[in-house]
Structure formats: structure tokens, C-alpha cells
Amino acid sequence: MGRGRKGRDVSGWLVIDKPAGITSNAVVNKVRWAFGAKKAGHAGTLDPEATGVLAVALGEATKTVPYVTDALKAYRFTVRLGVATNTDDAEGEVISQSDARPDDGLIAAALGQFTGDIQQVPPQFSAVKIDGQRAYKLARDGEELELAARDLYVESLEMVDRPDADHVTLEMVCGKGGYVRSIARDLGVALGCFGHVRDLRRVWSGPFDAEDGVTMAHIEENAGDAATLDALLAPLQIGLADLPELPCSADGAAKLRNGNPGLVLSSDAEYGDEAWASYLGQPIAVGIYKAGTLHPNRVFNLPQ
Missing domain, CATH: 2.30.130.10 (PUA domain)
Known part of the structure; x- marks a missing residue:
């Protein structure tokens, strides 16, 4: 007979305001450890340098993860114009540059082609599997990958700020499986100037909002304090809101x-x-x- 998983039978949803510099899986592992929970999972990965809503499910709430994963999500992100990187974000190596800088009108006009039902090629450095291996592992080994385009529904994509000629801040509401890095990359190509994501924040995800998020520092400070931590949990039916x-x-x-x-x-x-x-x-x-x-x-x- 196999051993049962150790830990508390605690169930519910926890909204973490994820900091930059940590993977989504690392957040889940820390939350599970702090709560002493038997089981935990999350509803949608954020890149390590991204911040914002990471919805963590504990116990029986993990059975509702698919319904949150499938829900619409909103992102606010800044695109660095004029520079393409091999990772499509600021962590990668520069592979192309341009002196062209489109004006606000050209940017606004280009956004329309990235709304509705679109096809999107994931970044080379992504968790997409190719012959059983993660794309980012193959890319780190120097392989040039031919990744298949995937369907993505984008409800809206709007320009909300233009800090300077080199940067534009956008807000996007999209469905499951979207890569913001691909939007930045493809927008740069469409504008003829290249581009990559400089910073990214998930503002909301399904029923969860970043403003209601708990910091990892608070979770770590109260690790093992079941009463304090359990009070932070939303009931599992929140994940069934749709x-x-x-x-x-x-x-x-x-x-x-x-x-x-x-x-x-x-x-x-x-x-x-x-x-x-x-x-x-x-x-x-x-x-x-x-x-x-x-x-x-x-x-x-x-x-x-």
C-alpha cells in the first residue's frame, strides 16, 4: 500500500501578489510548506520576472483549477521598442535593433491585428514541449526551434501610456494560453522596429484581483500559524464562479x-x-x- 501524502487537509484559494525573481512553482511550494498543506497547485504560470496575480489552490480547491485557468486574464506590460531579444523579454540577449520609433497613432493602429481570435507562436524560451522536452531547455542549448502557432482569444489590447519614445505601456485581456512576450515581439515586427517585454504584471485572473493579493513575505512570516494563514483563504467555490x-x-x-x-x-x-x-x-x-x-x-x- 502506498503512503498517503503528509500534511493538513486544508482547502481554499489564496491570491498571491507574486514578486519578481521567483518561479510560479516555487511560490506554490512555499505556500504549501507554510500552510502545511497536503496538496497545492496554481491556475496559470507567470514568468519568473513577472508580478501580480498568482492564484494558488489548496486541497480540494485544486479540483477547480481548470475553471480558473480557462477564465479571462488581464495584463499590464511595457514594451521596449527598438530592441529584440532571444527570450522576448529584458532577461535575454539582444538579437536585433532598430532606430525606428513609431508614433502613438501607428502603435494604436497596429494593435487591432492582435485582438479577437488570433494565432500566436510561443517564445523560443517557453515551457512548450517538443518531443517531450521543454522548449526553453532546447533553446538554452542553442537550438533554433520551429514552434507551431497556437490559437489565442484576445478580448482587448489597448495603449495606456507612452512614457517616452522607447517605451509603450499596454493592457491586454485574453484567454487561456497567451504569451505576453509574443505579443510584444510580434507588435515590434508589425511596427518595423522590433520589441520585447520590459516588465509585466497580471492585474486580474478570473475572479481574482491583484489588489486582494497577499505578499510572499506575509506568508513566510506566518508560516506554521494555521489560524492566521487559513483566514486568508477564499472558499473553493470561488473557482467555480463562471x-x-x-x-x-x-x-x-x-x-x-x-x-x-x-x-x-x-x-x-x-x-x-x-x-x-x-x-x-x-x-x-x-x-x-x-x-x-x-x-x-x-x-x-x-x-x-
Whole structure:
């Protein structure tokens, strides 16, 4: 028999305002250690030098990660014009330069081609897998990679500041899988001047906002203090904000907890919609709604 994972059965969402200079996985590992939690994960990687919303799920909340990952996200970032790097950010080596500096009108006009449903090629230094290996590892070894373009939905891309001729600050709202570094790179190409990301901040991600974020310093200062840290957690159902909630009876909850279809009392969902069931406000399961019944595909094992 395999050993169970050690740690506390603590569940919920924690919004970290990630500092620059640390990977997303390192943040998750520190949070899990501080809480003494059995299980933790995050809803969308940020580059090490990026800051802002990193939504960390603990315990049963990890079952709602896909719903936050799929939600829209907003980024504020500054593009350095006139310089391209091999990483598409300020950490890389300069590979191309230009003296051209487009004016505000040209930049604003170019942004339209990066909105809606677009195709985007990930950066050479990215976590995309090629034949089982991460692209950034191959790129570090000097390989020139042919990465396939990927679909991306960009709801909006706007210029919000022009600090000087060399820089432009943009805000973007996009769907799952977007690379801000690729936007900066491709915008520079479209403008004929090259470009890369100088700084990047995720302002919000699905239901989570950077203004509500907790610092890593606060987490580390209170490591092991369960009462203080647990008070920071949002309930796991926050991650289900985009799905209909279906209240159910005690009998329906019992059936759903056992992985069986259960009756729900009322519904705004339509036949075939994904939704979640609750009993006395507690999330029970996520599943497919069919004519008054929820057919579960994820069941939450929370204290009753």
C-alpha cells in the first residue's frame, strides 16, 4: 500500500501578489510548506520576472483549477521598442535593433491585428514541449526551434501610456494560453522596429484581483500559524464562479458525494451544461446537468 501524502487537509484559494525573481512553482511550494498543506497547485504560470496575480489552490480547491485557468486574464506590460531579444523579454540577449520609433497613432493602429481570435507562436524560451522536452531547455542549448502557432482569444489590447519614445505601456485581456512576450515581439515586427517585454504584471485572473493579493513575505512570516494563514483563504467555490450553482437536498448531496447522479432543487442551467451542486452552501460536486439531475465528474471531499 502506498503512503498517503503528509500534511493538513486544508482547502481554499489564496491570491498571491507574486514578486519578481521567483518561479510560479516555487511560490506554490512555499505556500504549501507554510500552510502545511497536503496538496497545492496554481491556475496559470507567470514568468519568473513577472508580478501580480498568482492564484494558488489548496486541497480540494485544486479540483477547480481548470475553471480558473480557462477564465479571462488581464495584463499590464511595457514594451521596449527598438530592441529584440532571444527570450522576448529584458532577461535575454539582444538579437536585433532598430532606430525606428513609431508614433502613438501607428502603435494604436497596429494593435487591432492582435485582438479577437488570433494565432500566436510561443517564445523560443517557453515551457512548450517538443518531443517531450521543454522548449526553453532546447533553446538554452542553442537550438533554433520551429514552434507551431497556437490559437489565442484576445478580448482587448489597448495603449495606456507612452512614457517616452522607447517605451509603450499596454493592457491586454485574453484567454487561456497567451504569451505576453509574443505579443510584444510580434507588435515590434508589425511596427518595423522590433520589441520585447520590459516588465509585466497580471492585474486580474478570473475572479481574482491583484489588489486582494497577499505578499510572499506575509506568508513566510506566518508560516506554521494555521489560524492566521487559513483566514486568508477564499472558499473553493470561488473557482467555480463562471458555472451555475445548483442547490440540492440532503439525499441528493449524499448520492453526489458517492459519485452518483443526484437531484437538484432548482437550476438556471440548461440540459448538458456544466454546473456545480451545493448543500447548505457547501460545494458538493461539479458535473453535467440533465433534466433536474447533476451527473458528477468531480466530487469534493470536504468536512461535513
